[in-house]
Amino acid sequence: MSAANQLLQEEINQLLNGRENLRVLEAGCGSVSHIKIPNSGELVGIDISEKQLQRNEKLSEKIVGDLQTYPLGKNQYDVIVSWDVLEHLDNPKDALNNLFESVADKGIIVLAAPNIVSIKGVVTKLLSHSMQVAFYRYVIGDKRAGIDDQGPFKTYLRKAMWPDQVKKAALEKGLIVPYMNKYEGPVPAHLREKHKLVDILFGFIGAVSRTILGKNRDLTHSDYMIILQRP
Template sequence: MSQEEINKLQSVISHQLLSNKTNIRVLEAGCGSASHFNFGQNAYLVGIDISEEQLKSNSVLNEKILGDIQVYNLPVANFDVIVCWYVLEHLPEPEKALNNFFHAVKEDGIIILAFPNVMSIWGLITKYTPLWFHIWVYKHIFGEKRAGRAGHLGPFRTFSRFFIAPESIKQFAMMNGLTIEHFVLYENFRQKEMKEKNKILTGGWNLLKSMTKILSFGKIDAELTDCIVMLKKQQVNVVLMS
């Protein structure tokens, strides 16, 4: 995740949410040890994670929940904002988590999701390779020598179910009456760096990119590795019959 994309989303949050609300309740779903956004001084931050160690390391939360976002019984219509930041790909049943979020967010509230685009070459390789391979790549290609050790931030086991493909998320939004307030597909910094360091492979990469798009009928994109979505739960207007 580039800082540029985080800054863009922070701007959207500030203008669409923080400009007209105070004392908001935020759920960081799969919070880990940090938060990526500033929701203002009056925000009440609740974090849920399966790792007790990560929760203990998180110093920004007002409330901590040790639990699994797929099955934890979140309070109904309780949060103004739910953030799930690069967690869905690690869940065997991400649809359960999304349904949980839908019920837990208030009307007029937002759900912010960030996840790898499984319908990219990067995403498919990640999906179909084992964890030991991911650890090897982090250590020997990305230079993160502590990768895979206890307490280190990744890599973690990845499922990347097709349920979280960008088009599937759009369909989920439509079926549940959620509007898409922000949607972006982009290339992650790791893939960009790999391409820049290996310019000799540019010709082969361009060929692979073109062939992938043709053979998949445009469904798989070689370059757009990641996705960020902001969904809004619509307010239900009840009409009283006289």
């Protein structure tokens, strides 16, 4: 587990401490989970791709549906996790409102997504989908990229899913934000490890952006994680 995932996991464990038999929704579940929900009872997954759902072996209930429109219902889930999904939605605001409504009292929503205000965010926004597939296949070395709903998925990175906008929208709906972290995600970390020049360049850009924009605006922080809670 990466350091960022570990930090998030500790925060989740603390927030859910003492709670049992939790009803969990993985929204845009794909085929894998990245964090463990302690004392989870039922694990429901929704995804627009039937193939992704078929590959997921952890779920107790599978829903083929579009997060932006599927009626998840009010106060349904104690924990909602949506990991690397918001960037793929044409209308993330509708999906977020759906999740905000569907989380139960004292429940939490865990979101992970790319940060647009970063080198990776801007490059991703500029690349067409076929260029992204080529990047994952030939630069990252993922031979399955673009095949059989294995990703990369079409990416929009709409403003409503930018980290500060998500926080604002959640606060407006009466949720609180116990945790937020912007960090260097797996893709830039992989590239830095593989190529010395990229490592030096990213190190330089990170230092310059922190100096000019402030320590919370590091352009190498390609991803964010946020926990929202209904009080």
